[in-house]
Amino acid sequence: MIKGSATVAQLPEFDEIIDVRSPAEFADDHLPGAINMPVLDDEQRARVGTIYKQVSPFEARRLGGALVAENLARHLFAHFQDKPRSWRPLVYCWRGGQRSGAFVTWLRMVGWDACQLVGGYKQFRRQVVDELESRPAALDFRIVCGPTGSAKTRVLEALAGLGAQILDLEALVAHKGSVLGGLPGVAQPSQKAFETQLHARLKGFDPARPVFVEAESRKIGRLHVPGALIERMRASPCVTIDASRDARIAFLLRDYAYLGDDAEALKFKLSCLQRLVSSATLARWCEYADRHDLPGLFAELIDQHYDPLYRRSQNSNYLRYADAKRIETDDLSDAGIVEVAKRILEA
Structure with a gap:
């Protein structure tokens, strides 16, 4: 040298x-x-x-x-x-x-x-780039599944608080993953910057212990999860949060409360669904936004968009989803989320 x-x-x-x-x-x-x-x-x-x-x-x-x-x-x-x-x-x-x-x-x-x-x-x-291709194969991932509103990211945080290893991809990409997932006033990093942060996180894990990560698609916002990682995740054991519809809506109203502050920004996000729903449905959802009626909007989004999409994607994308341990709950308060995390560790 x-x-x-x-x-x-x-x-x-x-x-x-x-x-x-x-x-x-x-x-x-x-x-x-x-x-x-x-x-x-x-x-x-x-x-x-x-x-x-x-x-x-x-x-x-x-x-x-x-x-x-x-x-x-x-x-x-x-x-x-x-x-x-x-x-x-x-x-x-x-x-x-x-x-x-x-x-x-x-x-x-x-x-x-x-x-x-x-x-x-x-x-x-x-x-x-080389290590993002090779390192995922050495890690024991456990996939936290559940439809939109199941508080998966908060459960990951609770798991970390209980001493578990977690990989919070949504934190690394500064996006919650759904069509409404952009964070107000926060830009996503570049693809390279995301991969650098991801690489550092993967290097820090103990391969002898499981790593809990939320079920994600290949793309979160405008960023792509590296291929080797998403494929490893899709072949990994799953655990599913089976929360009641009312608990999920209540959680979404807390977690996305800021969406009620700007009707125009919310309608712009909803417009991204124009190829997936009818014009009448989209117009009705925009009316909810104008009225700042997030309870009505989230209820219809869960029933008509998120849940049907979830049922299609999880079974096809995550190979071991059908065998997932199910954690039922009707409480997604802060205390309820910690309880879900404890039950996941016991599963």
Whole structure:
């Protein structure tokens, strides 16, 4: 290994991970825990790239070198003046090239034992993709099933509180999964960022213990669950929450209460169902939205959309659904959800 360089396997050895790519690259995805110290901002990177292609590499490097030096100086003044001599950072860019190389050179000249990530983000991304393909096969998943309104995500949280291992995919993708599942004011991450978070979660599980995960489709919102994981889930043992209709409606009214605040946003979400329901039905549901009548809307959605869809999908998608242990309940209050979780662990 060249002095001043390190591999992905050595990440835990460093005090800080510094991503020197542009803010847009960083926002799309980055190594867990990394901070962004761009040597070129988005506009500067685009400008240098244009000169490289349209004028010459030399002209691009001449401008880029000046901009990098300016940005490095600003970072050194603003962020690193309090770092002790023993501080050891790892620096990376797209593929371990000039951007991170320049940053590491200056940090090492100061006297810190800074290292450059071999292969950069590109190498890290390749490892994430490879391990998302292989790691699910080593884990013992238990699938928590149940129709919409069964409080599956809250049950997962209760299972975690009881010491179980859980994989909350909906938390990772910032979406509740259904047509109404977008979270107000919260954008979903990029596909790459989701996969990076997922990879970190899978790495942290003990293969000797079960991992509870909610039954999901291949797509949650606009993001896709990696193929190896969804196939492993679909072949895994299931447990089903069999909650009463009244309990489910009461839970939905609590969990989706914010939908009553914006009738237009709710109607936009409902419009996504126009190919699945009649025009008359959709118009009636939009009237519920205008009246802020969530009880009436949720009751019809359960009876006419969610439950029929659930019956079709679970039997066909989850191979062991027919053999699932059923947990019956008419109480999806906070206390009732904890009780469901306890019964799942006993099943």
